Amino acid sequence: MLSRELKALRRVMTCSPIAAVLTSCGGDGSGLIAAKPEADYEVNVSWEAPTTRENGDNLPYNEIQSYELQYWQKDSDTATSITIHDRTILDFDVAGLYPSAYYFRVAAIDNNNQKSEYSQTWYIDLSQH
Structure with missing residues (x-):
């Protein structure tokens, strides 16, 4: 099993609203209707091997096969998982996010397909940016 805390895993998340625009349009003349916010936020998550x-036990760098990044919106039961197959990639840009609150966590996978427990879970609220 890999490091329970992914030992030295660190939180470096930044968010950037690409074009945070809320639009409204007139419907049948009965008033304004707010459109759903654009999925235009991006969060960069980085970690150390x-x-x-x-x-x-010691974990040689060459025994790390990949990483699994999971993220989900607050109040959601469904997580999105992204496998990063290159052990040299230690960050990932998660794009297409809505102005909402999200949780992120990372696990390492070794050459025997043993997955570590997930790192601590990080929280970011994009609606506050």
Whole structure:
């Protein structure tokens, strides 16, 4: 098993509203109707490669196969999982996010397809940016 905390995994998340625009349009003359906000936010999540397994044994860098990044909106039961197949990639831009609150976490996967427990879960509220 890989490092329980992904040892040195760190939170470096930034968000950038690409074009945060809320639009309204007139319907049948009965008033204005607010359109759904655009999915135009991006969050960069980065981490460091773990160096120890969950049992404390050394984890050589070349035994890391990939990473799994999960994210989901607050109050949602469904997470999106992204597998990063290149162990040299230690960050990922999650794009197309709505101005909402999100949770993010990362796990490492070794060459034997053993997945670590997920890192701590990070929270960011894009509606506040």
